[in-house]
Amino acid sequence: xxETVLAFDxxxxxxxxAVGNTLLRQARPAAIVNVGDRDEGLGAIDxxxxxxxxxxxxxxxxxxxxxxxxxxxxxxxxxxxxxxxxRLGQHFKLPVERVDERYSSIDADQLHRDRRQAGLSRRAKxxxxxxxxxxxxxxxxALPSTx
Numbered sequence: 001x002x003e004t005v006l007a008f009d010x011x012x013x014x015x016x017x018a019v020g021n022t023l024l025r026q027a028r029p030a031a032i033v034n035v036g037d038r039d040e041g042l043g044a045i046d047x048x049x050x051x052x053x054x055x056x057x058x059x060x061x062x063x064x065x066x067x068x069x070x071x072x073x074x075x076x077x078x079x080x081x082x083x084x085x086x087r088l089g090q091h092f093k094l095p096v097e098r099v100d101e102r103y104s105s106i107d108a109d110q111l112h113r114d115r116r117q118a119g120l121s122r123r124a125k126x127x128x129x130x131x132x133x134x135x136x137x138x139x140x141x142a143l144p145s146t147x
Contacts, residue, residue, distance in 0.1 A: 006030070006048065007058035007136030008088070009101065009128050010081045015041050016128030018136040019052055022143065027136035029129035042091060049092055057094050059085040060101025060135040099139045101131070 002023035009016035013035055020027040031048055033041040062077045074082070081101075089096040 003055040004052055005056045005058055005136060005139070006052055006054040007060070007099075007132045007139065008045075008084070009060050009131035009135055010084045011035070011128060012080070014128045015045070015084075016130065016132035017045070017048055018129060018132035019054075020136050020140060022140070025140040025143065027133045027140060029133045032128045042087070045088075046091075054094065056097060057085075057088050057092065058097045058099055058136055058139045059088065060132070061085070061098045062102060063100045097139060099135050099142075101135050 002021050004019065004021050007018045007020075007027065009018075015033040015035055016029070017031040017033060018027045019030040030052070031044075033044040033048075035041045059081060061081045062075065073079075085096050085098055088094070
């Protein structure tokens with residue numbers, strides 16, 4: 001059974017969104033949402049959820065490089081992404097998966113450069129949606145082959 005999945009790359013100013021399904025296991029950029037107010041872009045995300053009707057959501061989480069230490073507070077980016085993932089689950093009543101998003105921006109930049117060289121992309125704007133694509137593709141790649 002195929003599930004539509006939306007993935008999110010959460011930043012302080014923008015949220016990249018990607019879409020894919022578990023049958024094809026191919027992610028693609030869907031949108032970039034500006035986070036201009038306290039709702040963290042949930043109004044625009046609400047519209048995307050209505051449009052795509054996903055069965056599952058995936059959020060990139062910037063996991064720390066070193067093992068967890070109970071004496072250290074989580075980074076602001078980690079805390080922001082965790083809050084966002086929790087709010088998504090509560091708001092949409094959908095399962096929310098978390099994926100290590102470390103280096104997704106670097107991977108997105110390389111993917112974008114490769115696409116530009118191949119003539120598949122002309123844009124020079126923000127790559128938040130491509131970073132979300134990388135996050136979702138990582139999630140798809142980690143799925144068992146029997147799913």
